[in-house]
Amino acid sequence: MITTLSLIGAPTDIGAGARGASMGPEALRVAQIGPVLESHGLRVKDCGNLTGPANPWLPPVDGYRHLNEVVAWNRAVHDAVLSELNAGCMPIVLGGDHCLGMGSISAVARYCKEQGKKLRILWLDAHADFNTSELTPSGNIHGMPVACLCGYGPEALTHLGGYSPAIEPGWVRQVGIRSVDAGEKRFVHQVGLEVFDMRYVDEMGMRQTMDAALMGMDETTHLHVSFDVDFLDPEIAPGVGTTVPGGPTYREAQLCMEMIADTGRLCSLDVMELNPALDIRNKTALLAVDLIESLFGKSTLMRD
Numbered sequence: 001m002i003t004t005l006s007l008i009g010a011p012t013d014i015g016a017g018a019r020g021a022s023m024g025p026e027a028l029r030v031a032q033i034g035p036v037l038e039s040h041g042l043r044v045k046d047c048g049n050l051t052g053p054a055n056p057w058l059p060p061v062d063g064y065r066h067l068n069e070v071v072a073w074n075r076a077v078h079d080a081v082l083s084e085l086n087a088g089c090m091p092i093v094l095g096g097d098h099c100l101g102m103g104s105i106s107a108v109a110r111y112c113k114e115q116g117k118k119l120r121i122l123w124l125d126a127h128a129d130f131n132t133s134e135l136t137p138s139g140n141i142h143g144m145p146v147a148c149l150c151g152y153g154p155e156a157l158t159h160l161g162g163y164s165p166a167i168e169p170g171w172v173r174q175v176g177i178r179s180v181d182a183g184e185k186r187f188v189h190q191v192g193l194e195v196f197d198m199r200y201v202d203e204m205g206m207r208q209t210m211d212a213a214l215m216g217m218d219e220t221t222h223l224h225v226s227f228d229v230d231f232l233d234p235e236i237a238p239g240v241g242t243t244v245p246g247g248p249t250y251r252e253a254q255l256c257m258e259m260i261a262d263t264g265r266l267c268s269l270d271v272m273e274l275n276p277a278l279d280i281r282n283k284t285a286l287l288a289v290d291l292i293e294s295l296f297g298k299s300t301l302m303r304d
Contacts, residue, residue: 006084009049015099015142018241020277025094027276027285063133077103095272101145106161123174125228126244135183173213210259223265239279257294
């Protein structure tokens with residue numbers, strides 16, 4: 001039984017193509033993420049910020065930008081997340097760019113393996129993040145975390161948890177996808193990643209989308225949500241570095257979070273790619289905290 005939420009700040013934009021995500025953890029704190037969660041009777045422990053190498057802002061080498069620095073940050077995230085899980089807490093990683101999902105999820109996968117639990121990953125994002133060094137148009141590693149977690153990438157990133165692959169593609173459900181590079185599109189299809197893109201959401205509605213994405217979980221399932229804030233439509237969430245029009249509306253996003261909360265299976269969370277440098281009066285951070293509150297039971301009326 002999880003009794004404590006552990007906030008873990010990871011202030012870096014080392015894997016991104018725009019500067020500013022390094023300020024994301026403080027923007028979430030300014031938006032009162034701790035007190036908001038505490039208002040629901042939850043115990044919140046702010047672990048402060050992890051430290052790692054500065055962003056040298058260099059061009060890619062062999063298809064990767066800042067590989068050594070990305071490895072260092074993800075090792076720090078891995079160790080911090082695993083430590084909180086082993087202490088019986090729920091880690092909430094405050095990013096930072098989405099390359100940090102490698103450290104977070106590799107730790108969760110390692111923990112689940114050791115505990116004999118099944119893992120389900122909900123990847124809420126505008127992007128599939130399934131690029132490799134051969135496929136990437138930019139070399140930015142925040143476009144590669146799912147591929148690396150599935151074993152496609154440099155050994156330093158595929159073995160963060162001590163073995164590879166950290167996860168199987170069948171454990172992942174991606175929701176909200178609407179921007180996939182050409183080569184990446186073929187690779188996603190090849191490995192059989194389950195993607196509920198925005199056309200699916202448009203045609204079937206968010207309720208049916210989430211029913212499908214959450215199907216098959218039971219009391220042995222550890223649900224991890226990796227929430228890239230660019231999942232949301234940029235009209236309501238401008239403070240991200242890679243905006244893509246046509247994302248979920250406020251109500252669609254609320255329903256998504258409320259249905260996750262209804263499962264009672266959420267055990268770990270990433271909040272990634274919030275970029276205050278591109279935001280308007282912390283609007284996107286406030287919205288992110290509002291949605292996270294729904295992940296932990298906020299609803300209009302009392303519900304069973």
